[in-house]
Amino acid sequence: MSGQQIKAGYMPLIDAAPLIVAHELGFAEEEGIALELEAAPSWSTLRDLLAFGQIQAAHMLSPVPVASSLGLLAGLPRLDALMVTSANGNVFGVSKEMSERLEADGFAYPFHDAEKAGLAIASLPRPLRIGVPFDLSMHSELITLWLSNFGMVKGEDFHIMAVPPPMMARAIERRELDAFCVGEPWGSITVERAMGALILPGAAIWSCAPEKVLAAREDWIAENPTAVSALMRAVWRACVWLAVPGNKTMAAELLSSETYLGLGSEIIDRALSGRFIVNSNGDLRRFDGFMLFAGDGICFPWQSQGRWIAERLVKRFNLSADVRPEDAQKVFRSDLYREYLMPIGAEMPLSSAKVEGALDAPTEVPTVSGSMILGRNCFFNGEIFDPGQ
């Protein structure tokens, strides 16, 4: 081992797997870098460690780099998203009290139907207090998009409150929250503790939402091309490894160790394989595509995804007209993805943007060298987002 040392931070969640696998299975070493992984206690801390150079790369919520470009992280340097490391992976659930109300109305936990689930949530007493791990997150965006479809107004009919994932179950138990949206395994843990029930996977709201990215500081990226390319290759290879169905058991074992999540591998396996126990009755549900690491164009940092996030943030924070979403989308570094991952066989679409929400089924599209399959890409309400418009 001779290469450059790269400190990378992560939040102890299942979707931190690409960094952990890149380190544990030796992909990093093979690419000539030494990854030193560090768990962070909160998203704010992880962002600050990255911004102030205590670490060089991080497992990060996809809206954070976009927010940095929009000026929402005042005083912090710009962060870029080198690649998408996972899509989806969140669950939406309700407290025990709310689930009892829903059950009394005959709700049968379909766990795939955003329409039925949305109507059920809209029938609950308002305002609902909904916990999410961090304000600048896909959780916030997806819940707002989903519930507003059923006439619920953020700030009036529901409030979104940031609660650290490991404290989510306790906040529900103390009746500080009526519902939550959180990355696995924390939703399943709430069910395990008989404090709530799972209503809908995030993937039912948007079937391929970019959830986590590999983030780094823009100036560090510019100054360290060799390290950046090695890091991207190692993490990409880890993502590809994680997408192989036969590797899920081993991935669950790896993540469950005390060094990383320190949780039973069985509960981790549920998210990786898309099988859930959704309530205290022990009802089992399957959901394919619950959490995706590679294939189907998942890893490619699409400019259209950055743009979608940017436009949501501009609206949410009421940013002035001179803040340009079309500039913010550039923090999704599809240019570097093309440059560094093409040589090791990653599929390269012809265009770096696509129409989001327009694919009912997996579809073949041309690439630089042939063709690739893009996964299903649908919003629950049929919304279509065309960044060209």
Add this chain to the structure above:
Amino acid sequence: MDLPATDALTIVIVEHDKDRALSIVDSLRETGPHKIHVLAEESGLSRSVSQLKPDVVLIDVANPSRDSIEQLANASSPLERPVAFFVDRSDAQMTKAAIEAGVSAYVVDGLQMDRIKPVMDAAIARFQMFQRMRTELETTKRALEERKVIDRAKGLLMKVRGISEEEAYALLRKTAMDQGKRVADVAASLVTAADLLS
């Protein structure tokens, strides 16, 4: 609002360790006649913070509840005001020092840097002390653990080889030197091997 410029700030400290909280309070008192509240309970934190309307919130970097407070800072015009302890954008050095010391501060109201600086200096110094104590404690703990493992390894050698304690230790030390390892590491592998074989 009440404009007679005094040095007094309303400061909230989020810290569940009582001694530690008191010690931070003491050091902050020296910087001015501040109104200081200590919050120990992490749940419902953002509600308490918004009720107290502090100028500054001090919280351990390692406290997961930072994310809840962050949202408060975001809620009111995030563009005009620094998010975390980014009191003054130009003072990245101080921010870095704060993070390294393990303290994070949220400035809830737009405040002048010169009013916050003494408070932050005091907080950083205090947190650095805690950081040092934590490291020392960990080092001591590790040394204790290693001592235990070495004792077990010695015991094993004494039993299997029928040698004295001194000879057992000498053997461990010699093996460590030959292999270029630490005595504690050689002892640990011996203990692991013995566990596997038994």
